[in-house]
Amino acid sequence: MIDKRxxxxxxxVADIPDGSSIMVGGFGEAGSPVELIHALIDQGASNLTIISNNTGSGEVGLAALLKERRVTKVICSFxxxxxxxxxxxxxxxGFTxxxxxxxxxxxxxxxxxxxxxxxxxxPTAVGTPLAEGKESREFHGREYVLEHGLTADYALIxxxxxxxxxxxxxxxxxRNFAPIMATAADVTIVQAARVLEPGAIDPETIVTPGIFVDRVLEVADPVHESRLVAEGASYP
Amino acid sequence: MSQATTLGWTREQMARRLAQDIADGSYVNLGIGIPELVARFVPEGRTFIYHTENGLLGMGPSPEEGAGDPELINAGKRHVTANAGAAYFHHADSFAMIRGGHLDLSVLGAMQVSATGDLANWSTGAPDAIPAVGGAMDLVAGVKQVFVMTQHCTKTGDPKLVEACTYPLTGRGVVDRVYSDLAVLDVTPGGFRVVELGPGVDLPTLQERTGAPVLPAEVHHGGTSS
Incomplete structure (x- = not known):
């Protein structure tokens, strides 16, 4: 019987070792898996590479993980x-x-x-500093730059x-990065407000099929990062 | 009051002027900041569908203060709403819309625009700055038309329209048209060309405040322009 709960x-998050690469879903606070990140802070893994669009707000969630000096590299757009x-x-x-x-x-x-x-x-970044040193090639009269696929040891979404x-x-x-991150990590860990029995979700509506997900945790009433930041909260 | 503040268009007038050039039914991405004003001036009888790169097509206006959903935001991370007919999607699909040429128009702010249409709008290149690029490089590389909406000069009076950008580029040869407080200008093979001058602005004044040669507006006979 399959039960990923x-x-x-x-x-x-117990088995995440030091030195792991971890994709973290979210665009700003929308989709940020704050409870999973806080569990990772408690767990203690360090020397992490974090792949995420942003680097967190205030001193909670992703920013708190960084503040605890657990992250030595971020791959990030903003x-x-x-x-x-x-x-x-x-x-x-020079730490991160x-x-x-x-x-x-x-x-x-x-x-x-x-x-x-x-x-x-x-074609993105051609002619800019972010394409420097990268292989480029012309197709149909236009220049393109070579970029590499990205995978990770874990995804938290x-x-x-x-x-x-x-x-x-x-x-x-x-939703933002979560569905693609789920496909690109060896172990994908999902927190969701509701975890239902098989058959309870219409298969036509499923966004991330279960093959991409390894562990599911019900977090019934997830915190809102902006609310914590407004309260001046910090974690731990 | 100095003469500079009485010349040309206000930001709202710039936004209204730009909105007039967007065709009915266009799919549009408005950059963070001054380009967001365009959404307030949709011409009568036209519908624009707004794309926000964090996964929403059919973005509506900001909700009432306090009524926002922290999981319904725009690329500037501000609370927004979803109009009837909206769709949510993940980031790879969102940038397939952008890079794949499915969006009609991207409106962006600028630090500098060159006479050949190069855009610099993400970094001053200062050594202590935290570099952050977001989706700007993808937008200029993929969207069919790129409009820049900007003050003509910096706060210290330096021209933003220049012969060649000195800041790091966002894209090379990507800007089609510039809407500034002083003029609307096309980027043409011959350089910047005036489309329309703002109120009280004449060509010598515009040239004085532009860091590259400015060509006068093309004269059209018979009252039509192609």
């Missing part, structure tokens, strides 16, 4: 937030390395990684509804 946040100084300080200090990737190239690298495509050519087979639905713009 786990009993606790501690359990789903590591600036108005209300967080955590990443800028670590970056300027940044690989800056255009947002669409980041998405396509993850999609390619998950689809078994090792590299692809894209936030869904709205899941089932015990790992099928996942999302809420509005909280």
């Amino acid at each position: 786990a009993a606790s946040a501690a359990e789903v 590591p600036k937030t108005l209300n967080s100084t955590v990443f800028p300080e670590l970056y300027r200090e 390395e940044l690989e800056l990737v255009p947002q669409g190239t980041l998405a396509e690298r993850i999609r390619a990684g998950g689809a078994g495509v090792p590299a692809f050519f894209t 936030k869904g709205a509804t899941a089932d015990t087979h790992g099928n996942v639905l999302y809420n509005k713009t909280a």
